[in-house]
Amino acid sequence: MSGLRVADFDFDLPAELIAQEPPPVRGRSRMLLMNHANGDLLDSNFTEFPAQLDQDDLLVLNDTRVIPARLYARRTRVRDRREPSGLIEVLLTEPVGENEWRALVKPGKKVGIGERLAFPSPSGEIRLQAEVLERGEFGERLLRFEAADDFLAILDSIGHMPLPPYIRRDDSAEDRGRYQTVFAGGERGSVAAPTAGLHFTSHTLEAISARGVEIARVTLQVGLGTFSPLRVELLDEVRLHRERYTLSTETAEAVNRAVHEGRRIVAVGTTVVRTLEHCALQSGGCELKPHSGATDIFISPGFKFRVVGGLLTNFHLPKSSLLMLVSAFAGRERVLAAYRRAVEQKYSFFSYGDCMFIA
Numbered sequence: 001m002s003g004l005r006v007a008d009f010d011f012d013l014p015a016e017l018i019a020q021e022p023p024p025v026r027g028r029s030r031m032l033l034m035n036h037a038n039g040d041l042l043d044s045n046f047t048e049f050p051a052q053l054d055q056d057d058l059l060v061l062n063d064t065r066v067i068p069a070r071l072y073a074r075r076t077r078v079r080d081r082r083e084p085s086g087l088i089e090v091l092l093t094e095p096v097g098e099n100e101w102r103a104l105v106k107p108g109k110k111v112g113i114g115e116r117l118a119f120p121s122p123s124g125e126i127r128l129q130a131e132v133l134e135r136g137e138f139g140e141r142l143l144r145f146e147a148a149d150d151f152l153a154i155l156d157s158i159g160h161m162p163l164p165p166y167i168r169r170d171d172s173a174e175d176r177g178r179y180q181t182v183f184a185g186g187e188r189g190s191v192a193a194p195t196a197g198l199h200f201t202s203h204t205l206e207a208i209s210a211r212g213v214e215i216a217r218v219t220l221q222v223g224l225g226t227f228s229p230l231r232v233e234l235l236d237e238v239r240l241h242r243e244r245y246t247l248s249t250e251t252a253e254a255v256n257r258a259v260h261e262g263r264r265i266v267a268v269g270t271t272v273v274r275t276l277e278h279c280a281l282q283s284g285g286c287e288l289k290p291h292s293g294a295t296d297i298f299i300s301p302g303f304k305f306r307v308v309g310g311l312l313t314n315f316h317l318p319k320s321s322l323l324m325l326v327s328a329f330a331g332r333e334r335v336l337a338a339y340r341r342a343v344e345q346k347y348s349f350f351s352y353g354d355c356m357f358i359a
Contacts, residue, residue: 002235002236002300002301002302003234003236004234004235004300004301004332005233005234005235006230006232006233006234006235006238006319007233007319008332009318009319009320009323009324009327009332009336010318010319011318011336011339011340011343012343013318013343013349014343017343017346017347017348017349017353018166018167018348018349018350018353019167019348019349019350019351019352019353019354020167020168020169020352021352022174022175022178022179022198022352023348023352026178026182026198026199026200026201027046027047027199027200027201027203027204028045028046028047029045029046029199029348029353029354029355030043030044030045030046030347030348030354030355031044031045031046031048031049031354031355031356031357032044032338032341032342032345032347032354032355032356032357033052033356033357033359034330034334034338034356034357034358034359035359036310036329036330036358036359039330039331039334039337039338041337041338041341043345044357046199046204046354046355049199049204049208049312049357050204050207050208050210050211050213051211052357052359053208053211053213053266054213054264055211055212055213056212056213056261056263056264057213057214057263057264057265057266057310058213058214058215058216058254058255058257058258058263058264058265058266059208059213059214059215059216059266059268060215060216060217060218060251060255060265060266060267060268060272060276061181061183061194061197061200061215061216061217061218061268061272062181062194062197062217062218062219062220062268062269062271062272062275063181063183063184063185063187063217063218063219064184064185064187064188064189064190064194064219064220064221064222064271065180065184065185065186065187065188065189065190066161066162066179066180066184066188066190066191066192066193066222067092067152067155067156067159067162067188067189067190067191068155068156068158068159068160068161068162068176069091069092069093069155069159069162069191070089070090070091070092070159070160070161070162070163070171071089071090071091071092071119071128071155071158071159071160072087072088072089072090072119072120072160073087073088073090073117073118073119073130074086074087074088074117074118074120075088075110075111075115075116075117075118076115076116076117076118076129088105088106088107088110088111088117089105089106090103090104090105090117090119090143091103091104091105091106091162091191092143092155092191093191093223093224093241094191094221094223094224094241094244095189096142099144099145099146099147099151100133100142100143100144100145101142101143101145102140102141102142102143102224103140103141103142103143104138104139104140104141104224105139105140105141106139107139108138108139108140108141111132111135111141112132112135113132113133113134113135114131114132115131115132116129116130116131116132117129117130117131117132117143119158120158121157121158122158127148127154127157127158128145128146128148128151128154128158129145129146130143130144130145130146131143131144138228138231140224152188161175161176161179162191162192163175163179163351164192164350164351166317166350167350167351167352178198178352179193179198179351180193180198181193181194181197181198181200182200182201182202182205183197183200183205183217185217185219187219187221187246189221189244190220190221190222190223191222191223191224192222192223192351193222193351194220194222194268194269194271194272195269195314195350195351195352196268196269196270196312196313196314196355197268197269198351198352199312199355200268214254214258216250216251216254216255217248217251218245218246218247218248218251218272218275218276219245219246220243220244220245220271220272220274220275220295221243221244221245222243222271223241223242223243223244224241228241229319229320230319230320230321235300235301235324238298238300238321238324239296239298240296240297240298240321241296242294242295242296243271243274243294243295243296244292244293244294245275245278245292245293245294245295246291246292247275247279247288247289247290247291247292248290249290251290252279252287252288252289252290255276255288255307256287256288259307264309264310265307265308265309265310266308266309266310266311266312266359267308267310267311267312268312269312269313269314270311270313270316270322270325270326272308273299273308273311273325273329274295274297274299274325275295276307276308277297277299277303277305277306277307277308278295278297279291279307280306280307281297281306298321298324299324299325299328299329300321300324300325300327300328301324301327301328301331301332302328303328305328305329308329310357310358310359311326311329311330311357311358312355312356312357312358313326313355313356313358314349314350314351314353314354314355314356315339315342315347315348315349315350315353315354315355315356316350317350323335326356326358329358330358338356342354342356
């Protein structure tokens with residue numbers, strides 16, 4: 001039992017340091033370097049990231065593709081006609097069955113079990129309809145959509161990119177490209193971007209490969225846990241939502257090779273850390289096997305890392321599970337000291353912000 005509290009991972013962050021827009025040029029973000037061995041810090045830029053890698057490193061990316069999962073609906077059955085029937089915001093978070101999705105609904109109090117929601121296009125044509133099957137806490141709902149010929153294609157036409165709530169603006173056409181990594185694969189399903197990957201350009205990847213660094217990919221579909229604050233006091237009480245992942249044959253073999261040869265495995269983002277360390281735990285000390293599954297792994301101080309030896313990550317929310325993961329990797333006091341340095345030096349924070357490389 002750690003005895004640590006969620007409040008132990010709080011820090012002061014001026015609102016003006018929360019990035020509201022992507023950097024003007026992808027890949028030109030600032031980067032804070034941390035020495036994993038002693039906690040030393042050095043200000044740098046992401047353009048220097050390839051030079052920070054060793055030639056025998058294995059770099060692992062999360063190639064998930066973000067879907068335009070934020071929708072706006074009208075209620076087609078209002079129980080009390082005195083209630084307003086304005087737009088309801090629906091954030092799809094996880095597919096759970098044929099035509100069924102878990103979602104966050106706002107305002108949640110207005111949408112009960114049995115209600116029907118109609119999702120119009122910008123021209124007013126109803127493109128999707130859904131019924132509320134279950135009601136959970138904090139605005140969670142289970143929706144069953146009427147069958148559609150190509151559900152994801154309809155989402156592309158009427159949905160909005162699911163920018164996090166701390167970005168206080170509507171999404172724009174630019175976000176369709178900038179809130180997506182350049183290496184996003186064909187498998188769609190994330191409702192948030194793996195933000196450490198947003199810094200990469202095709203030129204960055206070419207420069208990394210030119211150094212002889214091996215690159216592998218996993219897929220973790222970022223889900224509800226990204227949006228849910230921790231509503232407990234002790235870390236021992238934290239329970240995360242499950243997120244789906246795939247570990248391919250090629251990546252399992254690459255990781256096993258790197259571990260066997262004593263080479264460093266560098267994770268691009270906390271989603272890669274969670275995927276690899278979950279798979280390592282499941283393997284029971286044996287080699288990783290290719291498979292698909294779901295993980296609710298919570299990594300906090302005291303966790304024994306079995307695979308990951310380097311981490312590129314953005315700056316995370318106070319009291320978040322992601323900050324706890326980074327603290328588990330590099331030490332809570334060192335990470336909080338790095339965050340204080342980042343605030344003093346006016347780094348940009350969160351999804352569209354700057355990054356830190358712990359090596």
